[in-house]
Amino acid sequence: MAEAEERYRYPWLHRWLSRWTTLTDIERSLIDDPESGLKAWARTTAGVVAMLLALQIVTGILLGFYYVPSTESAHTTVAYVEKVVPTGAWLRSLHHYGSQWLTLALVLHLAQMFWRASYRRRPVGWIGSVLLLLLVLAEGATGYSLPWDARAFFGTRVTEGIAGGLPLVGSWSRRWLLGGMEITPITLARFFALHTLVLPALIFMVTALRLFVFRERGLVSEAEERQLERWMHQQIARNAVVAGLVFIALSLYAARYYAPLGPAADTAAPGYLPRPGAQFLWLFQMLKYLPGRAASIVAVALPALIITGLAMLPFLNPPPLRRVMAHPRRNMGVVLFVLGFTLVTGMTIMAYVKDATDPLTRAQLSRQEAEEAAFRAAPFVPLRSRTSESVIDEETDGEETTESNNTATASPSPGASPPPEASVSPKPSTQVSATRPPAAYITHCSGCHGTRGQGASIYPRLIGVSSKPRRTVEDLINMMNDPASYGLDPLMPSFATKLSESEKREIAEWTAALKKRR
Amino acid sequence: MPDSDSGKSSRREESSPDRGRRDFLLLIPLGIFAGVAATIATAAFRYLRPTLSSPSSQPKWSNVSPVSELKGEKPIMRSIVAEHQAGWASTMEEHFVYVLPNQNNKVLSSVCPHEGCNVAWRDDVNEFFCPCHDSYFAADGSRINGPSRRGLDPLPTREKDGVLQVQYQTFVNNTEERIARG
Numbered sequence: 001m002a003e004a005e006e007r008y009r010y011p012w013l014h015r016w017l018s019r020w021t022t023l024t025d026i027e028r029s030l031i032d033d034p035e036s037g038l039k040a041w042a043r044t045t046a047g048v049v050a051m052l053l054a055l056q057i058v059t060g061i062l063l064g065f066y067y068v069p070s071t072e073s074a075h076t077t078v079a080y081v082e083k084v085v086p087t088g089a090w091l092r093s094l095h096h097y098g099s100q101w102l103t104l105a106l107v108l109h110l111a112q113m114f115w116r117a118s119y120r121r122r123p124v125g126w127i128g129s130v131l132l133l134l135l136v137l138a139e140g141a142t143g144y145s146l147p148w149d150a151r152a153f154f155g156t157r158v159t160e161g162i163a164g165g166l167p168l169v170g171s172w173s174r175r176w177l178l179g180g181m182e183i184t185p186i187t188l189a190r191f192f193a194l195h196t197l198v199l200p201a202l203i204f205m206v207t208a209l210r211l212f213v214f215r216e217r218g219l220v221s222e223a224e225e226r227q228l229e230r231w232m233h234q235q236i237a238r239n240a241v242v243a244g245l246v247f248i249a250l251s252l253y254a255a256r257y258y259a260p261l262g263p264a265a266d267t268a269a270p271g272y273l274p275r276p277g278a279q280f281l282w283l284f285q286m287l288k289y290l291p292g293r294a295a296s297i298v299a300v301a302l303p304a305l306i307i308t309g310l311a312m313l314p315f316l317n318p319p320p321l322r323r324v325m326a327h328p329r330r331n332m333g334v335v336l337f338v339l340g341f342t343l344v345t346g347m348t349i350m351a352y353v354k355d356a357t358d359p360l361t362r363a364q365l366s367r368q369e370a371e372e373a374a375f376r377a378a379p380f381v382p383l384r385s386r387t388s389e390s391v392i393d394e395e396t397d398g399e400e401t402t403e404s405n406n407t408a409t410a411s412p413s414p415g416a417s418p419p420p421e422a423s424v425s426p427k428p429s430t431q432v433s434a435t436r437p438p439a440a441y442i443t444h445c446s447g448c449h450g451t452r453g454q455g456a457s458i459y460p461r462l463i464g465v466s467s468k469p470r471r472t473v474e475d476l477i478n479m480m481n482d483p484a485s486y487g488l489d490p491l492m493p494s495f496a497t498k499l500s501e502s503e504k505r506e507i508a509e510w511t512a513a514l515k516k517r518r
Numbered sequence: 519m520p521d522s523d524s525g526k527s528s529r530r531e532e533s534s535p536d537r538g539r540r541d542f543l544l545l546i547p548l549g550i551f552a553g554v555a556a557t558i559a560t561a562a563f564r565y566l567r568p569t570l571s572s573p574s575s576q577p578k579w580s581n582v583s584p585v586s587e588l589k590g591e592k593p594i595m596r597s598i599v600a601e602h603q604a605g606w607a608s609t610m611e612e613h614f615v616y617v618l619p620n621q622n623n624k625v626l627s628s629v630c631p632h633e634g635c636n637v638a639w640r641d642d643v644n645e646f647f648c649p650c651h652d653s654y655f656a657a658d659g660s661r662i663n664g665p666s667r668r669g670l671d672p673l674p675t676r677e678k679d680g681v682l683q684v685q686y687q688t689f690v691n692n693t694e695e696r697i698a699r700g
Contacts, residue, residue, distance in 0.1 A: 051554070062562055066606070073606070080606035087561040233543045240547035247554050382608035439641075444649050447614065447628060447636035451595065459636070491635070493650045 026211055027232055028225040032118060032218030039116060040238060045109035047239025048246050049132075052102040053203070055247070056139075059095040060196065067146070069192035071185045074148035075264040076383040082261055083380040089258055094250065096259030096277075099140050101250055103279040106133040107341075110310065114337060121218055123314030128210035130310045135203050137303070140279050142195040148188060153265035154274030156183055156191070158284075165296015262372045269371075273364045275355070282347035285354070306340045313337070438510055440503040444495060453514045459491070466512040476508035579676065579683040588619045588682065593639050593646070593657065595628070600686035613686055615673065616646070618658065625673045625684045626659045632666035634691050646670060667694045 018024045035043070066085060068077045081088035110129055113119050119126035144155040160183065164174035179186030220228065276284045283303065287295045355361055442451065448459040455461030465471055478485075480499065483492040495504065580598040588594060593616040602609050614628035614636055628636045635650035645662060646655035653664030660669040674685040690697040 055558070058558055058562075062565055065566060076606045084606075086564040086567070088565055091561055091565055237543050237546040240550040244550035244554065247557075251557065380606075382603055383606055384608050384610075443638050443640050445638075446595070447638040447649060450597070450614075491650075493635075495649075498649070 022212065027236075028228075029215055031220060031225055031228050031232055032122060033116070034220065034228050034231045035116070040235060041242070042112045042115065043235065044239045044242035045105060045112050047236075047243040048105045049102065049109050049129075050239075051243035051247060052098055052105055052250075053132075053207075055094060055098050055250075056102060057200070059091050059098065060200075062091050063095060064196065069146070069189055071148060071188055073383060074146060074188060076381075078147040078149075078261060079380060080382075082258070082376070090254055093254035093257065093259040097254055097257070098250060099136065099143065100278045101246070102136055103133070103140065105246075106136060111341070114313075118218075119314050122216040124214040124216055125210060126314055127311050128206050130307060131206050132203065133310075134307050135199055135206065137279060139195060139199050139203075140277055142191045142199065144277060145188065145191045146195060147261055148265050149262040150265055150267075150272050151260060151262055151274055153183065154272065155276060156187065158274065158276070162296055162299045166300050167297060170296070258376065260372060261376065262368065263375045271364060273361065273368065275365070278348070281351040282344045285347040285351035286343075306344075309340070310337070435510060435513060438503065438506040440499055441507045441510060444499060445507065448492075453511060462511050463514040465514070471512070473505065473508045473512050476511055477504045480504050480507070578685065579678070580686055582615060582617060582625065582675075582682040582684050585623065585677060585680055585682050588617050588623055591620050592641070593618050593626070595639065598684060598686060615684060615686075616659075616670075617682065621658055623675065623677075623682055624658075625675050625682070626670040627673055627686075627688070629671065629688065629691075630666060631668045631671060631689065631696075632664070632692055637670065667692060668696060671696060 014024070030046075063081065066077050066081050066088070068074060078092070081092055083089075106129065110126075110133065113126055113129065141155075141159055145152045145159070160174055160178055163177050164170045166173055175181065177187075177190065178184070179190050275281075283299055286302070287299055290298050355365060437446070437451065437453070449455055449462050450459075453462035455463075465476075479488070481494060481496040481504075483489055483494055499507070578601050580600045582596050582598055583594075595614055595616055597612050597614050599610050599612055602611055616626045616628055616639065618624045618626065630637050630648040630650065630653055632648065632651055632653050635648050637646045637648045637653070637655065639645075640647050644657055646657075646659070647653070648664065648666070651665050653666035654662040655666070655670050656662055659672065661667075671689050673687065676683050688699045690699060
């Protein structure tokens, strides 16, 4: 043991790590085949994937500090990150383009594993990478909807259309994805939950299973693995170098190019041409060649087929590339891989070529680019809203017309429902100001609940309080005596000794008589 | 690094340790990781650092009341609507203020400087009083007794076209000194 430990600069560190962590174990398990040269450098796709994945998590968390997933706020908060928050535009750009680079890195990672035939030795590592690709694509699709600009809205439309075109479960999956029949605030909340909770949890699970649960031996024996630490350290250094270079490239790219953000979804002009993220361009392009219903089926079936085919590859057990020529009938997996790769690459290139050459498309796309540039150059406009109903009451004296003027200044919310009481009593009923509040109310209560019981900021309005179940005069008196038992402490103090019994009753009766207007 | 050194040939070299080289090998990933982490951490620090004032911190004036209505010896309670801009949202909020007509229309915030409840005027003792923790303030807003550590907070005012206007602001609670927020 002492002889072995001499190889380490810090033997105590190594001893501690192997005694208390699984790190040295994991490190060894990743050796597979101690290759050198081009193959060793090709394997650095693993480091690039790890770096980009970590970057997505960090930038995603940072975006979460400002983003609000509601149809009223989503676009404004993203614009705030882009225009106001220092480094916000860069971090969002890292997140946006990082997801596309991560998809590419995963494809290259799979290609590299295929080339080295590592999928045959280590099927779990291979399937884990395929699942990671699937999850990263799903992250891309759901994340696209979150900024809630025109691009996001139409992206959601297309996703929904594809889900709806599924055979048998089409309408069911559309409803579940949207949370209804239309794109509503519920849809945005669902996409947000999928993007930030469900899919990251699955990504963590796949990664954890790959690293901590499954152990796959490569070409070397366990005894040999112990001797290969030097090689492993070199390989880690190679991974770090390549991942570092990719990080620098992505950083510069993100500093140069903004992540796209157009005006809010509801201001999109007719004729808007939505374009998906780079990782979905191939699918987008293919939908052009397929008619209606077939398109929806193919759009789901083809990626599913590709992903399943990839995942099944270790079990199809195709021979290595050099033997494929000799056995043309046994190369199912190879054919799938090559076909899929060619299709995806070809379609992506065609999508770019088509957009660049077709004059009508070109014109519309450059119009949209100009629109986005103008929106970016415009100063940030904050979301305007009124926090308390009492403000409206105070100013308008319950006039229906002025009321609608006031709500119009707030940003429009497509899913907001009218207040429930509006349908019950459409006519203005009792005049609140008809009865003057008791003097004790003015002294002890109006400071928080307003001179007419209208409430203020965090202090609730008292108007209409008696319409709640069990809110009798006696109950209101109890509430004044012991607010804590109603969950009102510490904001509402007890008035048990501050008010006389007759004062309490007077206040409670006046409060109970307060009716809602409208 | 030369590739001939890596791979299978390295197995034979294990018995002759080359510590300088090994340290260097360890330093590469550590250095790169530190570089990436530092870049992101710097950006994250600037990104998350709270802003002290809103980007367009133009003082906003809210109407209190026509000056002609402000008469008498007693403080007059008025509600005002003030615009608050913070982050991406701009909200209209209602606040209460007391106008003191006999003190050149001085305006006091109704927020108790102790823990932020709203104070009420008591006609019977001619004092402001906070119903939450029983702080008492004189008719000019100065502290009399109770847990509050300072008197009621005065607000900047001006008169425009015969209307008294106030620049609403809030102050850090439970301090002796008056520290404006925002």
